[in-house]
Amino acid sequence: MIRVAVVDDEPLARAGVVARLRGEPDVVVVGEFVDGHELAALRRHSVDVVIVDVQMPGRDGLDALATIPVAERPLAILLTAHEHFAVRAFELQAVDYLLKPIDDERFGEAIDRTRRQLRGQTMAATTRHFAIRVGTRLSFIDADDVEWIEADGDYAVLHVLGRRHLLREPLHTLARRLDPARFVRVHRSAIVRIDQVEELRPRPNRDAVLRLRDGTALRASRTYIETLLAALHRIA
Structure with a gap:
């Protein structure tokens, strides 16, 4: 199973992501968090993937990811209502970058991309x-x-x-x-x-x-x- 944590300070947005993930048979949501400080505490040994809002009060999603050592950093799918964070997101090796409001088809593509990366089968697939x-x-x-x-x-x-x-x-x-x-x-x-x-x-x-x-x-x-x-x- 793919262990996913959802980090977003907006309850409705967070609930929407969790609802979509429930439709994925090989995904389990292991936690819901509301700010970057909680994200910075997550590590790969307990979470495979974080789906995180870029802009949150206090520490934002990108800054929080950057504090996690690369070897311990979970894969990340980033969410934002804005368009100017993409380059830095991919410098942090984010799997994908989704604009709000989330498009269901794009969300599915991001999860598929995550599966391939986790399985180490990108080239084979x-x-x-x-x-x-x-x-x-x-x-x-x-x-x-x-x-x-x-x-x-x-x-x-x-x-x-x-x-x-x-x-x-x-x-x-x-x-x-x-x-x-x-x-x-x-x-x-x-x-x-x-x-x-x-x-x-x-x-x-x-x-x-x-x-x-x-x-x-x-x-x-x-x-x-x-x-x-x-x-x-x-x-x-």
Whole structure:
């Protein structure tokens, strides 16, 4: 079982996270805490993962995590209503960074990412190639050649060197099989290979417009923007 502690000074927000975790069969909530001082006392031997609000009265979530020695620090999923903590969050090796109000699908992705990291199977679990069926023939596409992926109903479309390849798998399940160090979901309907992003233009509504190296323009929604920014920072 994955032992999770939830740290948030807002009772309703904390209850919402706990309710979501109850739907995960391999997760047990071992504690609920209200400030960074309690978070700083947690250690990996008693807790596998902390889901923590970044901004809390007194010591905030990031400062509290930083006080825990790396070898003893639990994995962390960070929550915030603000958008400017992502780079520091990933410097602290946070598993994921979720904006409030929490999107259920993004929450599920964060828990899946945590499972892979805990099991040490990230590389083994990721997809290295795709099998595309054309009639009775199978074609194989290397994941390293895929520039971006879009949803098409219950299918996904792989974009490779100007060509489209239909994959018989919905985008949300495909996202769980991709290497998170290389591919990032930027919208409910789009995943990009990080090194294909050439330009990011913020919009007033906190979304952004991406331009890929092949000239494709894609919308990045605020739900996913911070994970994308942190990923871009890592490869800069």
